[in-house]
Amino acid sequence: MDESILTAPSINLRSNINLQQQSPLFSVLPAEIRSLIFTCALTDYEDITQDAFGRDTYWYRPGYQAKRRTATELLRTCKRVFQETWFLPFALAEHCFFLTQENRAPSKHVTVERMKEYLTTLREFARNQDGMDIPHIQSIRVFAQLWALEDSRRLQEVLDLEGFQPKNITITLRYTDFWYWEHDRPMHIDAKWVNTVRFPSSVSTISMDFEMIDRRKNEVDFITDLATQRWFFRRADGMAFRASKEDITTTRWTGSSTFNKSRWIRDESRPNEIDYYVKTVVWKPAPGFTPFASAGGDRCPNLDIPAGFAREQPPYMREFTHISVDDLETYNIPYDAPAQEVQEAMMRIARERQAAIVRRRRGSLSQHV
Template structure:
């Protein structure tokens, strides 16, 4: 299949639209703001919002869409604004395992094609916002950031790295929040960047950890641009936000962290770095940050999560409180275990008899899988037999 032609239409003739006040009265700077507002991407309202999953968050409930109808009104508008859907939108990159990435994403290779086209027609065009969603294991193991910041003709004004709750180390085990800083020494921001942000997210009950890490970042972390300019943050420039999302993550309902039935309450801090003439001290720059105090214990419900398949089988809806959902799940698990153990006691003597027979004959040793048995029964037989 042939690659799509990304080159813009080039009209040799078009109406100057002098009769239109948009072109005859408004200066280009005002038209730019109008066009930017109309051509900036936004969540696609035609699609049903995704409530569950790792990638769902404010502003990313559905894939983004750019409404380009404005470019179809006349050639004059098109020639002046064809590149703006690209320049004015937020472009998201993902540094994560495949199950943590949306189906449709922009790649460095595809974006480079667009950057080359815009540069060929318009030269250096600054603008746009880049957001990177990295899992910490990927962020802390990189030196090239998957080529994101090495693209040619790349002049974003704003860059944000968003570290989600489920991107942190061992969140499944409720480990303390910690992040290495070595990757920050490898990060060289484009010279056009005037605002660099890091979002640190966790759940509401762990907001003290977020506040501590965010404060330490603002005080002790620095970054650099390609032109050598230092980027410095201040605690006073740090903001906090909250949002509520589904507790269903990766096919598992995380009852341990629920604030309300089927819901997680997220808390995140945004640290902002801006250009500064302040010199950097390389000693102790971007040290690793870790929560080192004894944290309050959390209630033991009996399990941290329940798989979606078990919820469906038991008819437990997302509106059922966590304690009740866990109680029903554990009761069912215990009943199933009793049935399995009883079945094993009945079947095991026959299997052992076949084993004794196999030792006296040249036939292959039978396996539990040779019988029409439940998978759980097979597992328990193996534990007693092998």
């Protein structure tokens, strides 16, 4: 959401408006065509010319390579245009929330408190226009580390914002959002939040992105199959949501292997690059569906990789799974060196260090003999 639209204009949409009949936009084009034009003009987009995200950040990914912006200049052309479009920047924007540690989100992003202020401003403006309501929004996206998502109160706080009526909700779990990804642990997602969170009655689809490195795609396939079969979401009005395998989509993308100034050679597909595998599961309303009528109980299970599951092991799991960028520079290791060369260089340096320590100890002992 573009923060430049957070100030309510002092305008009454019902008074002193020139109908602009001299303009073909209003005198010739039907309202439906005009609406399509306005929708195209006021849909938010990545503004890569300003505020581009660094490729080595946790939040850089397809569709999020820069801060998203809405070009609101159209609203300033005349009152007639403003009358027909004032709500579109809010309704069309994908509102993003980061339930993460501070260093896992862009420095400028919408917080719950900031959204509360915006909704209050928007509500006051709408009510001054003959009692209008805040329009429904198309979508929100939540980037969440699992420790934050499993504290269901945090997601519920977003969903319970007064006047917040999204139609589509996407929850994105990035590779580095999973528990103990640093240690290459099997995938695990606790279901507590699934069992306790209630989505707004306005919601028509709930999507989840499960992202993992390509080497571990079989884990994603297993987990998403489980989620499709055994996870169900519920709205505040009691409507149950279920997923179908036919709605699952698979995407791939390639990103940097450097996070927080460390190059993760263990996970590299090529020097400085990680190939990602993403499966998206979609839950839709299922009228009359009672998820637990036959199974008994009323809780969805955790998603776990079972013992004995055939996991492809990483090729570089000895002492050095990742190397700091500073160490690469200190030891004159080329930044684009293949992972195996980097590991061999670091192991050689470690052996040399150990040998130097042994020599110093022997020298110290000889002085005391």
